[in-house]
Amino acid sequence: MGTTVSEGQRRDARNTRRRLLEAAAALFAERGYERATVRDIADRAGVNQALLFRYFGSKRALFGEVIAHNGEEQLRTTPPHELLEAALRGLLGHGGREPDSRALATLLRSVDSGDEIGTAVRAISDDYARVLASLSSADNHELRADLALSWLLGIGMMRVLVGKEPLADADPDEVCALVTSALGALLDGLPAADGRR
């Protein structure tokens, strides 16, 4: 039958693969693609780094699987009209520790890892933007959604990476109130022009 895995579970390929995936998800979210080394990932998973290549082929492929899993998680568990605030609070509170808010944190820190990594990164942002775009009824709602997502990204950057004060230590509630009201106006259909048209 199922080969009766005892329970001490040494020598369990499925489990080690899973542990590698989890360790990678955590480290990618914490440090981004480039700064998360395969040695660190293997260490956190408690296995030899050679196994990472046996099970995933390459670091890039591993990143791809992580992204695929992470992207869907928050998107499926939160209704569209709460997504904006949920994502923002995920970014503001813990810095990507919990699995929910890992997608944006990973995006945040892997954004400059050029070429092919950018494709995976673009995939997450596409998912988020699609949902955000559904909230607006303006003709250029897709652009507005991109701008909203950009703001979240920028705020995350400033807080987590740059550490800019006073934003970095600001009260999440205060930030959230300012941003959501400004973005609400944006998405609900702000006057599309100012000086030009």
Add this chain to the structure above:
Amino acid sequence: MGTTVSEGQRRDARNTRRRLLEAAAALFAERGYERATVRDIADRAGVNQALLFRYFGSKRALFGEVIAHNGEEQLRTTPPHELLEAALRGLLGHGGREPDSRALATLLRSVDSGDEIGTAVRAISDDYARVLASLSSADNHELRADLALSWLLGIGMMRVLVGKEPLADADPDEVCALVTSALGALLDGLPAADGRR
């Protein structure tokens, strides 16, 4: 007097130093701190890489000098109330080619270069935020300025690094209109609260 530098100007320390600085400024703006290697910088300057270390000591020190020069440039040449739009258009148009808009482009691409680079990066953003904050009369105007700057940063990220569509190829005028009107409301004193207070 001044040692009569002929004009073929080989073996001119001042000039090579200047060329290194200019090449570094360009490459840091184009690729960010990490991805701009000392070999590339020296090559673009047309000199040996060892000179980079003779004249600047380390790559970090060179970055510091570049940042110091770049930061002041746009800030001094544009009046405060035009800074927001100027910075945004600098980011939207050319991707940091011209010296004016290099500061934000450098910031943009060096943002995740951890530890001590972050300090230099924070210095630029502080300068920008200070000017932006002077535009608002709200009590938390500094926070609002940080949020405005964050948005610029995020938009730059999405366009230049992520390449997210439709934002990446959107008309600068359209983007600018949306952002400035939303940010105008933010800085002019938006209702500070929504659900809480």
Add this chain to the structure above:
DNA sequence: CCCTTGCGTAAGCACGTGCTTACAAAGCTA
């Protein structure tokens, strides 16, 4: 004319990276 001074260069060092390989050992089948 030598010889000190300072600019410029080629070569290399030490280290961290992603990835590979040769091998040990566990577990199953016979």
Add this chain to the structure above:
DNA sequence: TAGCTTTGTAAGCACGTGCTTACGCAAGGG
């Protein structure tokens, strides 16, 4: 027990990085 497959490991390779060192060479004064 013998043999085969699967899982794990230690060692190392190839390469790119920031940085250093030993040297060539122009220039100018005694």
